[in-house]
Amino acid sequence: MSAAAFKATLSQFKITLLTALVLCFFNAGSILGDGQARWFQALNALMEYDRALILKGEIWRLFTGHLVHWSAEHFYLDALVFVAQGIVFEPKIGRAYAQVLGIAGGAIGLALLLLQSDLAAYRGISGLINTQLVLGTGLFVFDPNLKRSIKGFYMAVLSVHMFKIAYETVFKVPFFVTDALGDMGLFTPLAHLGGVMVGLYYLLGSIRTEAKARPRIEMPKCGFTPPGPSRD
Amino acid sequence: MLKLTKTIMLFIGTLLLGLTGAARADYVTLDGKPVTQGQMLIADAGLAKLQASTAVPTPTDQFILRQTAAEVEITGVVARVRLRQVFENPYDERLETIYVFPMPENAAVDAYSFRIGEKVIKGVVKKKEEARKEYEQAKQEGRKAGLLEQERPDIFTQSLVNIPPRATVVANIEYVHTLKIDGAHYLFSFPMVVAPRYIPGQPVARGNVGRGWANDTDQVPDASKITPQYIPPGMRAGHDIDVTVKIDAGLPIQAITGVTHELAIHKGSETTATVSLKNGPVIPNKDFVLEYKVGGQSTMLAAMTHKGEGEDGFFSIVIQPKHSVERQEVAPRDIVLLLDISGSMDGTPIGQLRGFAEHILGTLNPQDRFNIVAFNNDLDSFASQYLQATPENIANGQGFIRALRSSGGTEMLPAIRQVLKPASEEENRHAYVIIVTDALVGNDAPILNHLNQPQFGRFRIYPVAMGSAPNDYLIQRAAEIGRGFSMRIANEDNAVEIAKRFAAKISYPIMTDLAIDWGQLKVKDLLPEPLPDLYADRPLVLIGRYEKSGAAKVKLTGNISGQKVVSEFDLDLPASETAHDSLPVLWARARIRQLTNKEIGNISNATQEKITALGLTHQIVTDYTSFIAVERDIPGDLSRNLRTEPVLLAIPEGMDHLFNDTTQAQGQPIFAQTPHNAPVMAQAEARPQVSAPPTAVGTPSRTNSGGSRGLGGGGSVGGVSILLSVLLLGVRSATIILNRKKKYN
Known part of the structure; x- marks a missing residue:
């Protein structure tokens, strides 16, 4: 692969990669270990979602809380999933990707603030992961250029994920969680649900826009099927 | 091409499932349910041992206490608990067994007996040394005997001796206590296990007075009596506890909540209910805590009286003054x-x-x-x-x-x-x-x-009890x-x-300077004395005696933020009342509490005598009186050897980390390894501790969140998300590769 091609490939995931670098920096405290990362821990404490301090005006915490994590395991798992999904979905979501993440961050923080008053503190990017998964898979599902089998796959992924979110929201326990998560505090289904809602909001908006933009094709009465767009 | 796509997807899927399975194979839960946060994780290696230990706890002959059942009757604010403990001698020798167990700290133990075969041997309360002497004598003579002693107001020791080989003994203990009340919420607590306690101080030169894992020290001279041994880690107690609670609240019951255990609730009438453990008997490894909420808004929450012919009467009242108080206008x-x-x-x-x-x-x-x-x-x-x-x-x-x-x-x-x-x-x-x-x-x-020193008068103390079995x-x-x-x-x-x-x-004003005008009623020996301060939603629980019957309007006065407030209520003290016969016992216990509090840690001889007299008069166990029950009809049997064994306790929930492999055989917490307990605990438990800056303003730092509900939220992905992500990545990559191939073909 030429340098230009490599650069072009990387540019498709630039927000994902940039976010990954930012995550690595802010979670250096967890990566380096407790004893060597006091400065990072102090920084994390300034960034985490802290209900009391947000109410006192530190509203940046609504956004920055997603970028810090409770432990190395928590960070590794979240970052792995975020990057993997970002690579798949960022090219699909396109230019709106950064905006979607930003809006989702604020919306999730706000939802926690308004709807979960017993939550004192929160850290983790999983809410945003939910947004990108729902929006990304949804866009694939509604992509008219995709084969039905591939669409079926994305539909299956979306269904499994929605079931997971519903299960967690109803029963308030993690669904099929890995034991590596360890001691990271309260499981917060509302953050996941908030992420899903933002993803769905963007998805519906996208479908509506696309429907308006798409030229209407009159269906002939004789059952003739017009030639469709080229298959993926 | 489609076949190739399917093959690749199948391969990726299989690989991921395998990886996920492998990742999860290290830990499982005992019941096989998915591992979730907050559940105990058990390494596979230890699971077999634990599962085996659940089915067959340990060698059968290690368990002497077979079963405990608690029947509780709550009437108003008083609970009477009937404990039934079944002991079995699994040996071919005579057995002496010693069981250290907890009770509520305000419990008055007023009945004790044990049954062997069809014969019931009733206990009587005697001076502690006298009861101990009788027990030792019975032990020497081969007679069956039981001794119930108080080590702390919430820790008791029962000793049973000369249990014949392979015989079963059933001990019955009864106690009464008042419930804790917080607003409309009534809290009943039944402690099940004495948790391991940290013993500070230097060992004393004399030998230990008890058989516990700790040595007596200068700060805790009876440490060896309050430190019972535990079942080795990974094994469960040989006995379960069953609890049944009958509630007659006297007021409409609005809700019943099992704070620590799942409950089966059967409502009788509007004011009564019967509660039992939903899943049957449980491992006795944490307190049983039950809370119920009652309706009704009167000032007088409860009033009980008891008066025998020609005797002084006893009464107990629970008052909750109703005042419209505003939140305190910020007194610094x-x-x-x-x-x-x-x-x-x-x-x-x-x-x-x-x-x-x-x-x-x-x-x-x-x-x-x-x-x-x-x-x-x-x-x-x-x-x-x-x-x-x-x-x-x-x-x-x-x-x-x-x-x-x-x-x-x-x-x-x-x-x-x-x-x-x-x-x-x-x-x-x-x-x-x-x-x-x-x-x-x-x-x-x-x-x-x-805490009792008068120079600390400006301080108010608010303890908040944590854990599964606090002190x-x-x-x-x-x-x-x-x-x-x-x-x-x-x-x-x-x-x-x-x-x-x-x-x-603590942000509402406190009612201070409480005083009661009893009107025409002749009330005496009122407890607590002096009357305590009253916090918002906290009732005043009074118990006292009266000489003459009568009815009057009683006036309670107090001071809230400098303003005098008055509450009035009617009280009728009858000439005769046979019900509520536990009131004299409760009064005696409250009186002992008052005497002890005044001289805590340094009880004078005069106070000891007063407490002893109260114990003997009301037949209750105190620091200086014990229950002794000896079989006197049948001559003792000394034909077999006497073996002495303690009852091993279950490790309290969440405290497994205080026990390790090296102490398994002894069932002792890790801070019991040397005679000088305190520093050893520090070493043994020492883990890398991130301590915040020692002085001035601490650097905000957080190394980890707590597992507490409501503290820190963890926005985290789980196994499903990981699986889906890798699948997505794999399928997307495969699709792109296949499309490129198709394009070039």
Whole structure:
């Protein structure tokens, strides 16, 4: 692969990669270990979602809380999933990707603030992961250029994920969680649900826009099927 | 091409499933359910042992106590508990067994007997030394005997001797106590296990007085009596406990909640209900806590009387004065959070401690001052002096709290000494000391004695009990002596919710200078004396005696924020009343409590005599009186050897970390390895501790979140998300590769 091609490939995931670098920096405290990362821990404490301090005006915490994590395991798992999904979905979501993440961050923080008053503190990017998964898979599902089998796959992924979110929201326990998560505090289904809602909001908006933009094709009465767009 | 796509997807899927399976194979739960946060994780290697131990606990002959059943009858605010303990001698020798078990700290034990075969041998209360002497004599003569002694108000020892080979003995113990009341909520607690306590001090030269794992020390001279041995880690107790509670609330019951256990609830009428354990008998490894809410808004919540012919009558009343009080108009306060970060607080309690303390800090007013002191073997103060409760200082304080981790011993007394200092002239503001702890220490008396010093009058003490089996005696007495109140955070509780309730209570004005005008009634020996201060939603529970019957309007006066308030209620003291015969016993226990509190840690001979007389008159167990039951009809049998074995206790829930492999054989906590317990606990439990800066303003830092509900949210992905992500990545890559191939073909 030429340098230009490599650069072009990387540019498709630039927000994902940039976010990954930012995550690595802010979670250096967890990566380096407790004893060597006091400065990072102090920084994390300034960034985490802290209900009391947000109410006192530190509203940046609504956004920055997603970028810090409770432990190395928590960070590794979240970052792995975020990057993997970002690579798949960022090219699909396109230019709106950064905006979607930003809006989702604020919306999730706000939802926690308004709807979960017993939550004192929160850290983790999983809410945003939910947004990108729902929006990304949804866009694939509604992509008219995709084969039905591939669409079926994305539909299956979306269904499994929605079931997971519903299960967690109803029963308030993690669904099929890995034991590596360890001691990271309260499981917060509302953050996941908030992420899903933002993803769905963007998805519906996208479908509506696309429907308006798409030229209407009159269906002939004789059952003739017009030639469709080229298959993926 | 399609076949190739399918093959690749199948391969990726299989690989991922395999990887996920492999990743999960290290840990499973006992019941096979998916591992979720907050569940105990058991390494595979240990699972077989534990599963085996669940089916067949350990070699059968190690278990002597076979079953315990508690039948509880609650009438109004009084609970009567009937305990039935079934012991079995699994040996071919005579057996002496010693069982150290807990009771509520305000329980009055007023009946004891044991049954062997068809014969019931009833106990009588005698002076402690006398009862012990009779027991030893019976032991020598081969007679069957039972002895029930009090070690602490909440720890009792039952000794049964000369149980014949392979025989079964059923011991019956009865006690009464009053419930704790918080507003409309009534709390019944049934302790099941004595948790291991930290024993500070230097070993004494004499031998130990008991058979426990700890040596007696200068600070805890009876340490060996309050430190029973435990079932080895990974194994379960040989007996379960069944609890049935019949409630006759006298007021409409609105809700019943099992705080610590799942309950099966059968409602009788509007005011009655029967409650039992939903899943049958349970492992006795934590307190059973039941809360119920009643309706009704009257000032007089309950009134009970008892009067025999020609005797003084007894009465108990529960009053909740109704006043429309506003939240306190910010009288400046000094608030100290004294936080226990010892090893026994590890796990859920330390997470709850963080959540509770952080929330309390967040509720301070700008004119308040505060400090935080964390203690284990060492003291770690947030600041060298009180800091103003500015947003910056509070945020820094919360950072300090978040960085706290649990390890080491529980040196509570030095921490209290550090915090309670005589007031200087300019320090005339209210000072509230909130002690968040499981209080698992053996030196209760020196701690309470220190709190009792008159020079600390400006301090009010608010203990908050944590964990599965806290030291309720120390918690309740500290609150009483410190003119505060206590709260309980069970492992299942939401710490932040309780912090909210706590903060609300201390922000309402306190009713002080209480006095009662009994009108025409001749009331005497009223307890508690002096009358305590009254907090919002906390009722006044009074018990006293009367000579003559009569009815009158009783007037309770008090002072709220400088304003005199008056509550009136009608009281009828009958000439004869046979019901509520436990009132004399409850009164005697309350009187003993009052006598003890005044001289705690240094009881004079005169007070000892008074307590002994009360014990003998009312036939209750005290520090100086015990129940003794001896079979006298049948001559003793000395034909077999006598074997002595303790009943091993279940390790309290969440405290497995205090026990390790090296102590398995002994069933002792890890701080019991050498005669000098205190420093060993510190070494044995020492873990890398991230301590916040020792002085001045702490750097906000958080190394990890607590596992507490309501504290820190973890926005985290789970196994499904990981699986889906890798699948997505794989399928997307495969699709792109295949499309490219197609394009070039």
